[in-house]
Amino acid sequence: MSGIHHMLVHFPLGFWTLASLMILVGSFSNGRLAEISREAVLPVLVLSLLAAAITIASGFLVWPVEAALSSPLARNHILTALWSLGVFVMLTILVWRAGSNAFDGVRRLVLVVLALTGMSIFATTGTIGGHLVGATTEFSEVLKLFGWDVYNTFYVPIWVVALLVLIGLMCAVAGLLSRRSNSTT
Amino acid sequence: MERKNRAAWLVLGLPLALGLAWITHGNGVIQNDPDRNISIPDELTIPMQVQAAFNETHVYFRYRWPANRPHVLHDVLVYQDGEWIKKGGGMPGPNPEGFHEDRVAMMLDDGSVPGFSRYGGYIAIGAGVAGFTSEAPEEVTKSLPGTRIDVTDWASVKSPETLQAQRQAGYFLDLWHWRGHRSNPLNLSDDQWIGEKRGGDSGTSPYTTNWDKEANAPKWMFNPETTGQYALRLDEIPDAQVGPDSPYYLSDNTAVAFDPDHEWKNGDVIPRRYIRQTEGSRSDIKVQSKATWKDGYWDVTLYRQLDTGAPTEDKILENQGLYSAAFAIHRNATGGRWHLVSLPVSLGMGREADLQAVAFSGEQPEWGNNWKEVTLFYPGQVNWPLLISQAHAGAEDIEMGTPVQARHSERQLAIYGIEMEFNDEIISQWRLTLIAGLLTMFGLTIGLLSAFPTRSTRQKGERS
Numbered sequence: 001m002s003g004i005h006h007m008l009v010h011f012p013l014g015f016w017t018l019a020s021l022m023i024l025v026g027s028f029s030n031g032r033l034a035e036i037s038r039e040a041v042l043p044v045l046v047l048s049l050l051a052a053a054i055t056i057a058s059g060f061l062v063w064p065v066e067a068a069l070s071s072p073l074a075r076n077h078i079l080t081a082l083w084s085l086g087v088f089v090m091l092t093i094l095v096w097r098a099g100s101n102a103f104d105g106v107r108r109l110v111l112v113v114l115a116l117t118g119m120s121i122f123a124t125t126g127t128i129g130g131h132l133v134g135a136t137t138e139f140s141e142v143l144k145l146f147g148w149d150v151y152n153t154f155y156v157p158i159w160v161v162a163l164l165v166l167i168g169l170m171c172a173v174a175g176l177l178s179r180r181s182n183s184t185t
Numbered sequence: 186m187e188r189k190n191r192a193a194w195l196v197l198g199l200p201l202a203l204g205l206a207w208i209t210h211g212n213g214v215i216q217n218d219p220d221r222n223i224s225i226p227d228e229l230t231i232p233m234q235v236q237a238a239f240n241e242t243h244v245y246f247r248y249r250w251p252a253n254r255p256h257v258l259h260d261v262l263v264y265q266d267g268e269w270i271k272k273g274g275g276m277p278g279p280n281p282e283g284f285h286e287d288r289v290a291m292m293l294d295d296g297s298v299p300g301f302s303r304y305g306g307y308i309a310i311g312a313g314v315a316g317f318t319s320e321a322p323e324e325v326t327k328s329l330p331g332t333r334i335d336v337t338d339w340a341s342v343k344s345p346e347t348l349q350a351q352r353q354a355g356y357f358l359d360l361w362h363w364r365g366h367r368s369n370p371l372n373l374s375d376d377q378w379i380g381e382k383r384g385g386d387s388g389t390s391p392y393t394t395n396w397d398k399e400a401n402a403p404k405w406m407f408n409p410e411t412t413g414q415y416a417l418r419l420d421e422i423p424d425a426q427v428g429p430d431s432p433y434y435l436s437d438n439t440a441v442a443f444d445p446d447h448e449w450k451n452g453d454v455i456p457r458r459y460i461r462q463t464e465g466s467r468s469d470i471k472v473q474s475k476a477t478w479k480d481g482y483w484d485v486t487l488y489r490q491l492d493t494g495a496p497t498e499d500k501i502l503e504n505q506g507l508y509s510a511a512f513a514i515h516r517n518a519t520g521g522r523w524h525l526v527s528l529p530v531s532l533g534m535g536r537e538a539d540l541q542a543v544a545f546s547g548e549q550p551e552w553g554n555n556w557k558e559v560t561l562f563y564p565g566q567v568n569w570p571l572l573i574s575q576a577h578a579g580a581e582d583i584e585m586g587t588p589v590q591a592r593h594s595e596r597q598l599a600i601y602g603i604e605m606e607f608n609d610e611i612i613s614q615w616r617l618t619l620i621a622g623l624l625t626m627f628g629l630t631i632g633l634l635s636a637f638p639t640r641s642t643r644q645k646g647e648r649s
Contacts, residue, residue: 023389042603069579069612072604079619086626087199093630098637107636110196115616119201132578134592148210151600155614156621157213164202164621168628171198178192 002062002133007053009129015048016088016122020115023091027108038103039086052085072153073131079154080125087118124150193636195629202625206618206644214610215603217278221318223606224278224523226563229599231525233512233559237542238550239491244502244542245550246361247471248289250561252516255478258425258433262395262403264416264453271457273425275520277316283425285518285557286365287478289485292379292511293532295500297355297597298329298557298565303588305511305529309358310460310568313339315567316522318606330569331356332381332444337570348381352497356380359500361470363485369390370434370460374470374487378498386498388465390459395435397443403455405440407432412439416453425518434459458615466495483516508532510540512559525561528590528598562595565602584638 011130019041026037059081060068068074091114095102127139128150140150148154156164213264217224236247260273261284273284292309294301311328313321325339332348334341342348351357360377362368368375368391376386397404407414412432427433435456443455462468473486493499502508513526530539540557543550573580579592593601604611 063578064575066576067580070576070605070608071578072601072611073614075615079615079622082619083626086623090630091631092625094633094637097634097639099639106190106193110193110633111634113200114195117203118333125429147207149600151597152211153209153604153611153615154206155214155611155618156209158614158617160205160209160619161614161621163205164618164625165628166619167202168200169626170628171195171625171632172628173632174195174634175192178632179635 005055005058005062006133008058009050009126009138012048012055012084013122013126014120015044015051016084019044019048019088019091020119023111023115026103027112037132038100042092042095042099045088045095049085049092050086052081052088056081056085073128074154076150077125077128077132080121080128084118084122084125087114087121091118092115190636192632194631194636195636198629198632199561199625200445204620206622210618214607214614215617219277221606222277222316222320222522223318224519225523225565225603225606226278226517226519226523227550229603230560230562230595233514233527233561234556235512235530235540235559236550236552236556237532237540238545238552239502239504239542240545240547240550242490244490244491244534245486245488247290247292247484247550247552248363248512248514249482249484250289250514250516252287252478252483252514253481254424254426255365255483256283256285256287256425256516256518257365257369258284258422258427258456259364260284260457261417261425262457263419264384264449264455265451267269273457275316277521278519278523280425280518280520282421283518285425285520286367286522287483288365288513288515289363289483290513291361291487292513293359293361293500294379294509295355295502295506296509298358299331299581301358301511302509302529302531303586304563304572304583305509305589306513306526306567307567307589308569310564311339311403312337312568312570314522314568317568327379327383328381329356329358329379331482336573342381352380355496355500357497359498361487363470363472363476364391365476366434367458367460368457368463369472371436371462372472372475373460373463373468374472374514376463376467376470376499376641379617386466386469386495388467389461389463390467391463392460395455395457395459402447403443403444403457405435405459406443406455407435408439408441412543415444418448418476419454422454434460437462440491466493466498469493469495473588474489483514502534504535504544506534507536507538508534512561514561522564526564527561529558530557530559541647545596552566563602564601565604566606567598571605 020044021039022037026034130137187485215641234249263272273280309327313325315324321339331335332343357378357380360379362375362377375391378384395403395405409415409626432439470487470489473488476485491502509529510532511527511529513524515524531596532538533541573583
């Protein structure tokens with residue numbers, strides 16, 4: 001399954017990279033290319049999610065679960081892969097919901113922030129994948145320079161776990177209040 | 186700005202959350218825990234330098250490694266209110282009073298132990314080994330996997346006949362073991378082996394215990410005529426540091442029978458070990474010249490006959506032979522498993538290898554600057570049964586014979602060794618981190634929905 005996973009992983013990475021570039025082009029430029037990017041980003045995002053789901057599933061079959069959970073590198077690979085998926089699920093939902101207007105006004109900045117965040121995370125995922133097969137890159141040295149040696153499992157203290165959940169909760173509440181406020185005005 | 190657009194700024198919650206995770210990651214789990222035999226050294230990797238040379242009869246190994254200060258005292262007996270109290274000995278991490286000797290050890294094999302040249306000392310760490318959190322109820326020392334019926338069961342030792350046959354076939358590791366207190370004062374090294382356990386070669390060891398159980402007192406004390414003292418004074422040896430010319434060990438030349446009638450004072454210190462001349466096969470390895478500690482480095486040279494005449498206790502070395510070696514040191518008053526170890530290196534006797542022993546003529550080698558640089562690392566709690574189990578992603582690689590160096594660096598192994606000491610806690614915290622990150626994204630998505638209205642909602646909003 002290892003070989004299959006290596007083959008499959010090109011698809012979500014390709015789609016995610018393409019989608020991110022389309023968001024950047026669609027957000028910061030005008031003309032035909034920007035227009036095409038804005039119109040076509042949704043199918044690319046949808047395809048990326050399908051590809052990611054299959055790839056992640058195949059990744060879980062490479063090693064026994066016990067081995068994957070006991071390996072710091074594999075743990076990091078799983079975490080960043082699922083977080084990458086999470087960010088691109090967000091993008092897909094928002095673009096799907098707003099359609100071509102997803103790029104209007106300040107919304108384009110939302111897409112850009114999410115795309116850049118997603119790119120950073122999936123680049124990290126790929127780098128760790130390289131480590132897992134013995135092909136390391138200098139990108140992990142950059143991560144180390146900024147404070148994370150990828151051989152250490154990425155986890156946060158319990159109070160930060162609580163804070164992360166709280167941030168999510170506050171964002172949800174703020175958004176719901178905003179919606180209610182919009183609908184009553 | 187429209188109120189609905191304000192919600193768009195909630196997206197900054199994601200970089201905020203991830204940034205917070207980034208700056209706090211790795212905290213909250215790993216910490217020393219003596220109750221679980223956990224003590225992590227400040228430095229996970231250190232450099233060591235090794236040289237080797239041989240003439241027609243002897244082989245020499247020179248070791249050099251950093252140590253802030255020398256620890257040449259081991260466990261001691263301290264007089265306190267009429268009793269002799271033991272201080273020092275093995276414990277998780279450094280002995281707080283400094284009572285634990287420095288050591289250098291070398292495992293040596295001639296290819297008779299499968300896997301040693303690829304995995305080094307890892308193959309000698311069996312189930313239940315002493316010092317692990319899951320240590321067996323009785324002391325289990327290093328051992329080779331082939332000496333057990335079931336490698337996951339430390340007690341399943343094969344029959345004495347099988348062990349004897351293995352020994353005859355060369356299935357054991359030769360262990361050179363220099364001890365800063367328990368051998369070095371007489372320019373000796375301990376000579377041991379690893380088979381079904383870590384044992385000493387036949388003969389007399391370089392030390393014995395200075396304790397008379399019946400009298401509940403030491404057997405020996407310093408000879409005041411040759412050393413000028415009956416005992417050391419605890420307040421004069423802070424961090425167990427003795428002066429360069431101060432007599433600090435008991436031996437034939439420095440000790441006499443203990444005198445219970447002497448007026449002992451609180452704080453008098455007598456070494457708990459008596460250093461003696463080795464005999465038999467155990468006397469093979471000696472210190473060349475004198476082991477020295479200077480400017481923060483130990484410099485120790487050991488030598489031995491190429492052929493000791495004891496092929497079931499020592500690895501016999503020959504010109505043009507190719508062997509494997511792995512090194513370990515204890516420093517900073519640590520003992521037991523809290524040492525720093527190396528990955529295996531190849532040793533070539535006059536032939537190309539990681540460490541090439543240089544042929545020379547004469548009595549003593551003339552060391553140049555042709556050091557072999559070796560990285561020593563803290564191995565944590567990783568044993569052989571784990572490495573060949575389903576819990577190790579590289580178990581298949583081991584089965585195929587891929588050397589450890591092909592997949593792991595020393596630093597990586599040190600980090601993994603530590604994480605393995607907290608494996609359950611880290612998995613739990615990692616899982617929570619993963620879920621918390623996804624929940625943040627979920628909450629953020631809900632929050633952002635108002636900034637990304639559907640067409641019908643937008644039209645309704647526009648009409649209002």
